[in-house]
Amino acid sequence: MTRYERLAQIMATEIRSGNVAAGSRMPSLRQIIAQHGVSQSTAARAYYLLEQWGLVRAAERSGYFVAPRPVNGKATQAVTADEDEATTVDISELVFSVLDAAKQPGIVPLGSAFPSPTFFPLSRLAKSLGHAARSVSPWSTVVDLPPGNENLRRQIALRYMRIGISQPADEIVVTNGALEALNLCLMAVTQPGDVVAVESPGFYAALQAVERLGLRAVEIPVDPQTGLDLDVLANTLRKHPVRACWFMTNFHNPTGVTLSDAKKKALVDLLAQHDVPLIEDDVYGELHFSPDYPKPAMAFDRHGLVMHCSSFSKTLAPGYRVGWVSAGRFAERVQRLKLMTTLSASIPAQAGIADYLEHGAYERHLKKMRLALRDQRDALCAAIRRWLPAGTQWTIPDGGYFLWLRFDKAIDAMELHRRAIGRGISVAPGPIFSATSAFEHCIRLNFGHPWSPRIDAAIRTLGEILSETVKGA
Numbered sequence: 001m002t003r004y005e006r007l008a009q010i011m012a013t014e015i016r017s018g019n020v021a022a023g024s025r026m027p028s029l030r031q032i033i034a035q036h037g038v039s040q041s042t043a044a045r046a047y048y049l050l051e052q053w054g055l056v057r058a059a060e061r062s063g064y065f066v067a068p069r070p071v072n073g074k075a076t077q078a079v080t081a082d083e084d085e086a087t088t089v090d091i092s093e094l095v096f097s098v099l100d101a102a103k104q105p106g107i108v109p110l111g112s113a114f115p116s117p118t119f120f121p122l123s124r125l126a127k128s129l130g131h132a133a134r135s136v137s138p139w140s141t142v143v144d145l146p147p148g149n150e151n152l153r154r155q156i157a158l159r160y161m162r163i164g165i166s167q168p169a170d171e172i173v174v175t176n177g178a179l180e181a182l183n184l185c186l187m188a189v190t191q192p193g194d195v196v197a198v199e200s201p202g203f204y205a206a207l208q209a210v211e212r213l214g215l216r217a218v219e220i221p222v223d224p225q226t227g228l229d230l231d232v233l234a235n236t237l238r239k240h241p242v243r244a245c246w247f248m249t250n251f252h253n254p255t256g257v258t259l260s261d262a263k264k265k266a267l268v269d270l271l272a273q274h275d276v277p278l279i280e281d282d283v284y285g286e287l288h289f290s291p292d293y294p295k296p297a298m299a300f301d302r303h304g305l306v307m308h309c310s311s312f313s314k315t316l317a318p319g320y321r322v323g324w325v326s327a328g329r330f331a332e333r334v335q336r337l338k339l340m341t342t343l344s345a346s347i348p349a350q351a352g353i354a355d356y357l358e359h360g361a362y363e364r365h366l367k368k369m370r371l372a373l374r375d376q377r378d379a380l381c382a383a384i385r386r387w388l389p390a391g392t393q394w395t396i397p398d399g400g401y402f403l404w405l406r407f408d409k410a411i412d413a414m415e416l417h418r419r420a421i422g423r424g425i426s427v428a429p430g431p432i433f434s435a436t437s438a439f440e441h442c443i444r445l446n447f448g449h450p451w452s453p454r455i456d457a458a459i460r461t462l463g464e465i466l467s468e469t470v471k472g473a
């Protein structure tokens with residue numbers, strides 16, 4: 001159990017025992033720091049947990065109060081792991097609470113994982129959907145069962161061809177978004193208790209999948225400039241019976257980093273030496289700002305070990321929930337798992353997207369979207385330079401729509417998140433991107449929304465909160 005969890009447990013016991021009346025003021029952060037000899041970050045995170053468990057309520061600028069009706073929340077299990085130690089994962093509680101807080105209407109969505117819906121050619125898509133729905137054969141319910149709509153798989157195969165990858169359409173399995181593809185791949189190659197290598201920081205859904213399937217995770221560090229640490233991975237593969245890796249090679253979530261071709265090739269070669277499959281999450285690859293799609297790792301695969309997962313959720317039609325996996329030698333297993341779990345992706349949505357890819361102007365739409373995202377990235381960087389503290393560090397991604405910020409050690413990202421929500425702004429705090437207590441001074445910001453005075457003002461507010469937080473430390 002971490003220090004803040006231990007501290008939260010002590011305070012929770014006190015509240016549940018009834019010794020502190022509902023509505024009464026809890027000790028201030030300063031008092032907790034003095035009483036328990038803990039850091040500001042530990043005290044703030046303990047309060048954050050108490051809030052999630054429904055035991056206290058925060059009042060802006062007034063501190064914490066005992067909640068009227070304590071709810072028996074499920075405590076987050078302690079997880080501590082050395083860089084190369086396999087661990088069970090229990091991160092969902094934290095992730096759900098952060099995602100829930102960001103759902104409030106009218107919030108400035110800097111913590112969101114989605115780009116602005118205004119980017120998407122929704123009326124043109126609706127035309128394709130309408131056309132497909134009218135012309136779809138009643139037999140397609142059966143014919144389009146996994147691996148999925150043939151025309152759509154052919155269109156996806158053509159997109160692979162554009163980036164120099166010859167991909168047979170019959171190895172592509174259509175899924176409900178990339179997330180299902182990633183989960184099915186993990187199920188296809190692991191058994192409960194197996195060890196899986198994931199990234200740190202990394203997409204929280206990978207950790208949740210590991211948690212749900214009863215797997216153990218080894219977190220491999222990702223450097224925001226150079227990406228995945230292959231030396232640590234090589235070491236881990238020697239030390240642990242790793243059954244699969246789940247990595248992002250292009251425009252990594254949350255850091256935005258892309259692996260060089262040389263590194264992708266080295267990664268694929270290393271995994272081939274150990275016969276370990278790579279589940280490659282490439283949902284942002286199409287959103288590149290330089291002229292070409294950065295080749296995915298699957299382009300270097302000679303052994304059918306890479307399962308390349310992507311979707312149209314980030315680029316075209318988030319609500320349609322259409323994704324896919326090009327599953328190499330695992331295609332049949334993934335296809336069966338798809339049948340056994342959710343049977344099929346939506347038949348009209350598959351046919352509609354296939355029609356759009358064939359007759360719509362996907363390439364033109366993507367070009368427009370990439371240019372807009374690049375401008376928004378630059379505007380965000382300018383606002384960060386202008387409003388955030390001088391010591392703030394970040395790397396400039398060449399695609400996607402995430403920026404990863406690192407602050408001074410005095411800043412606690414969970415506390416920043418909480419205060420920002422109080423002022424109508426969401427940010428994605430670093431701790432949700434790791435099963436350990438890492439990245440507590442980092443946040444991810446989304447630049448997928450058209451730049452506006454409102455977003456600029458939100459960055460300015462973050463700057464104010466940051467300086468208040470440092471002063472209050």
Ligand SMILES: Cc1ncc(COP(=O)(O)O)c(C=O)c1O
Nearest residue numbers: 113177178179203253311313323
């Ligand atoms: C890195 C990453 N992979 C996968 C997904 C899920 O994609 P989909 O919406 O297609 O299921 C997301 C969505 O946030 C993501 O950020």
